[in-house]
Amino acid sequence: MRSADRRTIYEKSCCARRAYSLPASDVPELPLEDLVPAGLRRTAPARLPEVSELDLLRHFTHLSTLNFGVESGSYPLGSCTMKYNPKINEVVSRLEGFAGLHPYQPEALVQGALELMCELEQWLAEIAGLHATTLQPAAGAHGELTGLLVMRAYHRAQGRDPQRIIIPDTAHGTNPASVIMAGYEPVAVTSDARGGVDLEALRALLDDDLAGLMLTNPNTLGVFDENITEIARLVHEAGGLLYYDGANSNAVLGISRPGDMGFDVVHFNTHKTFSTPHGGGGPGAGPIAVRDTLAPFLPVPRIGKAADGRFFFEDDRPQSIGRVRTFYGNFGVLVRAFTYIRGLGPEGLRRVSEMAVLNANYVMEGIKDLYDVPYERRCMHEFVASASPLKEHGVRALDVAKRLLDYGVHPPTTYFPLLVDEALMIEPTETESREDLDRTIEALRAVAAEAVSDPEMLREAPLTMPVRRLDEAEAARHPVLRQRFAEDGRSCA
Amino acid sequence: MGRSVTDYVAHSELDVRAMLEAVGADSIDGLFDDIPEAVRRREPLALPTGLSEAEVLGEMRRLAAANTPATSLVSFLGAGVYDHYVPAVVDAVVSRSELATAYTPYQPERSQGVLQTIFEFQTAICELTGMDVSNASMYDAGTALAEASLLAGHQTRRGRIVVSAGVHPEYRQVLATETAHNGPRPQVVDLSVGAATDLEAVRAAVDADTAAVVVQQPNFFGAFEDLAAVAAIAHAAGALFVVVADPLSLGLLEAPGRLGADIVVGEAQAFGNAMDFGGPGLGYMAVTRKLMRRIPGRLVGETVDIEGKRGFVLTLQTREQHIRREKATSNICSNHALNALAALVHLSWLGREGLAELGLLCARKTAYLRQALLAVPGVTAFTAGPVFREFAVQLPVPAAQLVEALVPLGFLAGVPAARFAAQFDGAGDLGGVLLVAVTEKRTRAEMDAFVAAVAAHLASPEVPHA
Numbered sequence: 023m024r025s026a027d028r029r030t031i032y033e034k035s036c037c038a039r040r041a042y043s044l045p046a047s048d049v050p051e052l053p054l055e056d057l058v059p060a061g062l063r064r065t066a067p068a069r070l071p072e073v074s075e076l077d078l079l080r081h082f083t084h085l086s087t088l089n090f091g092v093e094s095g096s097y098p099l100g101s102c103t104m105k106y107n108p109k110i111n112e113v114v115s116r117l118e119g120f121a122g123l124h125p126y127q128p129e130a131l132v133q134g135a136l137e138l139m140c141e142l143e144q145w146l147a148e149i150a151g152l153h154a155t156t157l158q159p160a161a162g163a164h165g166e167l168t169g170l171l172v173m174r175a176y177h178r179a180q181g182r183d184p185q186r187i188i189i190p191d192t193a194h195g196t197n198p199a200s201v202i203m204a205g206y207e208p209v210a211v212t213s214d215a216r217g218g219v220d221l222e223a224l225r226a227l228l229d230d231d232l233a234g235l236m237l238t239n240p241n242t243l244g245v246f247d248e249n250i251t252e253i254a255r256l257v258h259e260a261g262g263l264l265y266y267d268g269a270n271s272n273a274v275l276g277i278s279r280p281g282d283m284g285f286d287v288v289h290f291n292t293h294k295t296f297s298t299p300h301g302g303g304g305p306g307a308g309p310i311a312v313r314d315t316l317a318p319f320l321p322v323p324r325i326g327k328a329a330d331g332r333f334f335f336e337d338d339r340p341q342s343i344g345r346v347r348t349f350y351g352n353f354g355v356l357v358r359a360f361t362y363i364r365g366l367g368p369e370g371l372r373r374v375s376e377m378a379v380l381n382a383n384y385v386m387e388g389i390k391d392l393y394d395v396p397y398e399r400r401c402m403h404e405f406v407a408s409a410s411p412l413k414e415h416g417v418r419a420l421d422v423a424k425r426l427l428d429y430g431v432h433p434p435t436t437y438f439p440l441l442v443d444e445a446l447m448i449e450p451t452e453t454e455s456r457e458d459l460d461r462t463i464e465a466l467r468a469v470a471a472e473a474v475s476d477p478e479m480l481r482e483a484p485l486t487m488p489v490r491r492l493d494e495a496e497a498a499r500h501p502v503l504r505q506r507f508a509e510d511g512r513s514c515a
Numbered sequence: 516m517g518r519s520v521t522d523y524v525a526h527s528e529l530d531v532r533a534m535l536e537a538v539g540a541d542s543i544d545g546l547f548d549d550i551p552e553a554v555r556r557r558e559p560l561a562l563p564t565g566l567s568e569a570e571v572l573g574e575m576r577r578l579a580a581a582n583t584p585a586t587s588l589v590s591f592l593g594a595g596v597y598d599h600y601v602p603a604v605v606d607a608v609v610s611r612s613e614l615a616t617a618y619t620p621y622q623p624e625r626s627q628g629v630l631q632t633i634f635e636f637q638t639a640i641c642e643l644t645g646m647d648v649s650n651a652s653m654y655d656a657g658t659a660l661a662e663a664s665l666l667a668g669h670q671t672r673r674g675r676i677v678v679s680a681g682v683h684p685e686y687r688q689v690l691a692t693e694t695a696h697n698g699p700r701p702q703v704v705d706l707s708v709g710a711a712t713d714l715e716a717v718r719a720a721v722d723a724d725t726a727a728v729v730v731q732q733p734n735f736f737g738a739f740e741d742l743a744a745v746a747a748i749a750h751a752a753g754a755l756f757v758v759v760a761d762p763l764s765l766g767l768l769e770a771p772g773r774l775g776a777d778i779v780v781g782e783a784q785a786f787g788n789a790m791d792f793g794g795p796g797l798g799y800m801a802v803t804r805k806l807m808r809r810i811p812g813r814l815v816g817e818t819v820d821i822e823g824k825r826g827f828v829l830t831l832q833t834r835e836q837h838i839r840r841e842k843a844t845s846n847i848c849s850n851h852a853l854n855a856l857a858a859l860v861h862l863s864w865l866g867r868e869g870l871a872e873l874g875l876l877c878a879r880k881t882a883y884l885r886q887a888l889l890a891v892p893g894v895t896a897f898t899a900g901p902v903f904r905e906f907a908v909q910l911p912v913p914a915a916q917l918v919e920a921l922v923p924l925g926f927l928a929g930v931p932a933a934r935f936a937a938q939f940d941g942a943g944d945l946g947g948v949l950l951v952a953v954t955e956k957r958t959r960a961e962m963d964a965f966v967a968a969v970a971a972h973l974a975s976p977e978v979p980h981a
Contacts, residue, residue, distance in 0.1 A: 026627075028631075028824070028825045028826070030631065030635055031635055031863055032635070032638060035866075040869060041863070041864045041865075041866065041869075042602070042864050042865045042868075042869035042872075042873075044869065044873060044876060045876070045955060045958075047876055047880075048958055048959040048960075049880050049882075049883035050883065051879060052878075052882055054767065056882075056901065057767070057878040057879070057901050057903075058739075058767050058878070058901065059901065061743060062739055062741075062742070062768050062769050063767070063769060064765070064769050064770070065769060065773065067766075067871060068639070068642040068643045068766065068770070068867055068870060069642050070639060070642060070863065070865065070866050070867045070869075070870060071635075071862070071863040071866060072866045072868075073863060073866070075604060075864065078604055078860070079607060082608040082611070082632070082860060083608075083611065085614070085628035085629075085632055086608075086613040087628070088626075088627040088628040089614055089617055089625070089626055089629050090617060090625045090626065091612045091614065091616035091617040092612070093612040093613070093616055094612070094613055097618070099618055102618050104618060105523070107612075107615075108523060110521075110568050110571060112610070113572070114571075114572065114575040115791075116606075118579070118584050118586060118587065119580055119581075119582045119584055120579050120582070120584075120791070121584075121789035121790070121791055122585060122586030122598075122789065123584050123585060123790060123791070124584075124585035124590060124592040124790050124792070124927070125595075125792055125793030126594055126596075127585055127592065127927060128918060128919060130922075131582060131922070132792070133581050133582065134578040134579060134581025134582040135792055137578060138578050145562055148561050148562060149560060149562075151556075160654035160655065160658065160794070160795070160851075161654065161847070161849035162849060163836070163846040163848045163849070164654060164658070164847075166846065167693065167846060171693075171695065171696075174696065195835075195836040195837040195838070195839075195840045195843070195848075196846050196848050198840040198841035199836035199839075199840060199843040199845065199846035200846040202697070202843075202846075203665075203697055203845070203846050204696055204697065205695070206696075208840075208841045245549065246547075246549040248549055250551070251551065251553055276556060276559065276560045277547055277550065277555065277556060278554050278555055279556055282556065283554045291849075299616045299853070300616065300617060300618045300619070300849075301614075301615055301617075301851075301852050301856075302615070302617045302618070302619070302620065302626075302629035302632075302633075302852040302853060302856070303618070303620070303629070303633075303651060303652075303849060303850050303851075303852030303853075304652070304851045304853065304854075305654075305794075305795035305849070305850075305852075305854055306849040321692065337937075344688055344689075344692035344695075345657070345692055346689060346692050346693060347654065347655060347657060347658065347689060348595060348655045348657040348782070348793065349595075349655075349685070349792065349793025349796075350792060350793055350794065351793075352654075352794040352795040353792035353793060353794050354789070354791035354792075354794065354795055355794075360575075361571055364563065364565075364571050364574060365520065365522075365566055365568065365571045366522050366565045367562055367563060367564045367565025367566070368560040368561075368562045368565075369559065369564075369565060370520045370521065370522040370565045371560065372559070372560075373522050373524055376543045376546070377526060377531075379546045379547065380526075380535070380538070380543065380546060381534075383538040383540070384537055386538075387538045399549065400540075400546060400548065400549055402549075424622075424624065427622065427624055427625050432622065432625065433622055435621075438837070452522075453524065454525065455526070455530075456525070456526065482821075484625075487624040488624070489627060489824055489826040490624070490820040490821045490822050490824070491624065491821050492623050492624065492819070492820050492826045492827075492828050493818045493820065494623075494818065494828050494830065496818050497816040497817070497828050497830040498816070498830050498832075498833075501814075501816050501830055501831060502816055503637055503649075503814055503815070503817075504637050504638040504641045504648070504649070505635070505638040
């Protein structure tokens, strides 16, 4: 593995080699001059790869061996819910009756798709404990922006336009970034000794300018905020709305519903909670569910069902914030989420959360004597440990993460949440077996032991990966963001 | 629980008991004691009972069969989503679980596969668009356009952007929604006869408060825009020039970067991605080097490891939300990486010659159908030629009526422009305007039969022709 071929596909390209085949033209072969006006004609070709089909496959298969997915091994990346992505989802999403649909087909030809979306909306509303859902947002952060725009539209319809959104210091980075995109002002609230929102600090921030509060519950420390109903009461009394960041929903499916906790808007990350693959960064989907009072403001189009059972798109919603995405959202991702929920049902979903929480507590129990667990209480689906006890040996969370790679375990999320020193945020998920969990525990324990016995080695880790530690500072100082080509445009000898 | 429900949990009841003991809990229920009883749900969720895998597949097949996919008909639908052939290698690569089930590559030493594919994708987008820097992907063209507007606002500190009515109406809707409380105000300028942007209207709209001018190439109605002319107007006023470009056209059309574009965004679904009812497609965004530190989203850069070996990492992350929080350039976190991989594989399969040849094939077939339709009595040009792989015609009947009438004959005739009437305020009656797209999948025989069906319908529109 150490001598892996690291040439790009452009560097493997040569001499007008080709993989493609195209149908022969069966229409008059008009010259390019008749098809594209002179000033708009391409003057130099895009220097795309030139490889045979087998060379192409060998290239990408090789690259896949340099990568690590959920099927490669344990992936306890906190707040990312790296659960198994069922194969049936992939089979279903590729059915021609879904994948072959064009968004502008007549509605009569897409009744199955509309039925699926309409049902999924209802299911997500039920899981959230709320009333109406839009499937349009393309990702969690996009759901946040959509939810905030809905909240603003609601306030304006009430004749108010408060400007501030309170966010705990434990929140995901997308929360404040989404607040800015929605034109709001983020205000941080501190956490209390048990890891929840500090109620006194919250009270001090409540005023007429409060538009809402964004919260993850369980939060990024993996603890459930027991004061949630009081928080909701305070925020609502001040005229604000509560937004639930659903990134951590895997802890509470069928066990506690955000709507029942007092939240008004909830987004789900289907690529976390509902098993759609992360794709090396996406695509996901970030549907939001809202309380009935907010439903008129959801983005268009909405999906309706006529008295005769026919489904239709509805654009005429005068109070809607408008459209947040082209077409109807990441349908292919939503098909996978639908398939997953349909298979599990209420019992299965509840068991998901039960086992996710059991597994997280099991791993916490297995390492808490060697790593600090700053909030020592029952964790939910994830927990935050700290590598700070290893600092006296000159070993940091980063070194622990890198060494875990050598043990075949994907590292936890590091240095987040920000209020825990040397944070290691660990989320095993429900699909890990006891043996896999034991392996993760043993790896973490072995690394802690190595921090004492061989800290030098740890600071050099990983030792068995295709590359050693990479110079990220240099990458940022002198960015090389694309292939450079030789003068003639072809990189072959 | 039996196995009539699929939950993918590994544990047996024996495992669960052993683990509960290990964590010192009496029961599963006890793990949730921190949740106040007032918000504990004791009754099951009101969802359909779970099913075995075979039953789920049956249910999903039933829903799929309740659709008639465009791919099963002779389809001329486009307007942003296109039915191009996706080579078999694409699914083979994107099904590799090491790539498909990985998270964002935060640990570069174990993510070199995804990182390198993103680097190669960024290169392909830069090559197509003629730009210096591409990010790792966006959700879609609409949100990419909204991000481009925010970027232009930050860069120029100006308050308005001028957007051609030839930009896809849904992209313009997304732009309006997402930048309603933040970023420049969009101002739409009309099209001339022939459906290209009215350059005089652009000139009149651009002033010292214009952050950017936006056109689409080819535009929504398939007309070619004079990019160099628009660039000159924008730059003379100190505004940025944003092009929404169909990347598949860029085998034939000049790279926008060579015609003055500062930002290029668009939808790249046509490369390697199924239509999927419109999503997930593939938004992309590329900028000049000058704007590199303002581009939203992930960027992959090349570097070396401590032994001097080549490797790739996420870079310039101080632009991003997980580092900068409220000071980030955008809130984007998840993107469309797997769709970008599909596009990269398709583009690698086509190669530089295949892309140009595919473009030529589409353009020739489109020209053929356009000429044949315009020869049908009553059909006139809405989009002036030449065109690439889509154009609009003016029918003497409502376009939606023609579409409906031809479905039983096995044709999806196109997209009626009236669907987007609200976004073409003041553009006159669009009722008879039909958008027709032609990919390499359409044969001459299919097109001839389609033209005959259109002619027959127009000859006696009230008689069904099935």
